[in-house]
Amino acid sequence: MGLTSHKVLALAVLFAVALFLGTVLLWPRLAHRSWRSVGGRVGLLLLTQVAVFAAVGLAANQAFGFYATWADLFGQEKGQGVVRDHEVAGNGGPVQVVSRQGVGGPEGERASRGGQVQKVDVVGRTTHIATAAYVYLPPEYFQPRYAHRAFPASVVLTGYPGTAQALVKGLHYPQTARAEAAAGRMQPMILVMLRPTVAPPRDTECVDVPGGPQTETFFAKDLPDEIGARYRTARKWGIVGDSTGGYCALKVAMHHPGVYGAGAGLSAYYKAASDPTTGDLFHGDRAARDRADLMWSLDHLPPPATSLLVTSSKQGESNYRRTQEFIGRVKSPTRVSSIILDSGGHNFNTWRREIPATLQWLSRRLT
Template sequence: MGLTSHKVLALAVLLAVALFVGTVLLWPRLAHRSWRSVTGRVGLLLGTQLAIFAAVGLAVNQAFGFYATWADLFGQEQGQGVVSNQDAAGNRGPVQVVSTQEVGVAGGALPTVGGQIQEVDILGRTTHIATTAYVYLPPEYFQRQYARRTFPASVVLTGYPGTAEALIRGLHYPQTAHELAAAGRMQPMILVMLRPTVAPPRDTECVDVPGGPQTESFFARDLPAELGARYRTAKKWGIVGDSTGGYCALKVAMHHPGVYGAGAGLSPYYKAPHDPTTGDLFHGVVRLERRADLKWYLAHVPPPVTSLLVTSSKVGEHNYKSTLDFIKRVKPPTRVSSIILDSGGHNFNTWRREIPATLEWLSGRL
């Protein structure tokens, strides 16, 4: 059974309840000063607390999508995947649809009414990075009158470590896009939802690591090229993400304005960290490290022709002052907008409050 399985969560809850009841019932029998009684009490208390901790942890992971598998949780995901080059007669291409699912809206069983979410495997031609994504296609994509129309497309990124499923189940991106488009508040838009961790378990911060994963190039070249060839997407894309994904979204939009016409960072930071999850991203190459510092980039590189959106809150977010500083540094022709809440933490609840306005903003820039 998988880490995110409801059966696993149910078993953990039942175990916690059973141990709690057992502790209450057995405690009188263990109310002695012998070493056996003391050991029994310690064992019951420790077992109950561990079971409760496991149940709460599993529930939180399901709600926020931190880890997708047991291997992901224990840091055993090491492989990036292998690109298999095949000729035209082969069944495998750069983008392969693995499965489909409903969007979870009224009438969602019909793609022409609810749209569709397609799980796809992507193989980057130039970076040789393989990853999984979820592609939301709006209802109009399947309607006959729009058969020749191209649609604006946006990449949607999680934080680190994150799971792509959380963008659907926790942050409700497809449902929100469907509702906004139906209300006429945004264009029907294709959403490509994935995590920035394309070389697990390492947090590459969307950096082209010397001698390592070329993550920025994957998002700047391979992803829009491969999916643009598979789906009817417009030429310029948008990109949005939260936390680490927000940093990635801003950086990719700033570095590659010819590909991304707009980038939105929800609770982003503005400089790649150096910690045990990232390792040495730059290998002493000062030019690469400076380029990944978005404030340095704004001060030393000609302003890119793109639109940026940043979010924060006055109380609850640690990036409030740095976000205001980032906004002050932006110069034309770069355009910058912001969403500043009075209060809100670094969590899903805050981002759900910002996503509708963010999607409307992206729609207006593409």
């Protein structure tokens, strides 16, 4: 059974409850001063606490989508989605559809009424990076009167480590886009949902790593090229993400305004992280390190002709001060907008409050 299986969560909860009841029932029998009784009490308490923490952890993982598999959790996912130096086999091209599913609504609802989410495998022709993604196609995409229309498209990124599936099931991007378009608050839009971790388990921070994954190039060139060749997408794209994905979205939009007309960072930070999960991203290249610092870019590079959206909370978010500083440094022709909540943490609940307005903003900027 998989890490995100409801059966695994149910078994963990039942095991925790059983250990708790067992501890209550057995405690009187262990109420002695012998080393066996003391050891028994310690063992029961330890096992109960471990079982409770495991159940809570599994529930949190299902809610927030931190890890997708057991291998992902234990850092064993080293052979999945790494850089590949080979051509794609078969006739499907660099984007191959793996599965299709509807977006809410009645079971079996037609795509022309409810839209469709397609799971795809993408391989970049330039970078040879291979990764999975979910593509949301709005209902209009399947309707005859829009058969020749090119739709605005936006890349949607998770945080780190994150799972692409969490964008569908946890943050509800397809469902929100469908509802907002149906209400006339945004135009129908294609969403390409994936995580920025395209070379797991390493966090590349969307950087072109010397001698390693060319992640920025993948998002700036390969992904829009390959998806655009498969689907009817408009020329200029949008990009949005949360946390690490938010940093990536802002950086890619700022560095590649010819491709991305708008970039939104939900609870983003503004400088590439450096820790054991990232490793050495720049190999001593000071210019590359500076370029990955968004504040430095605003001060030293020509302002890009793109639109940026940043979000934060006055209470509960650690990036509030830096977000205000970022807004103050933006110069024309770059345009900047913001969503500032009175309170909200670095979590799914906060981002779900920001996503509808963010999609509306993207829709206006990509018109």
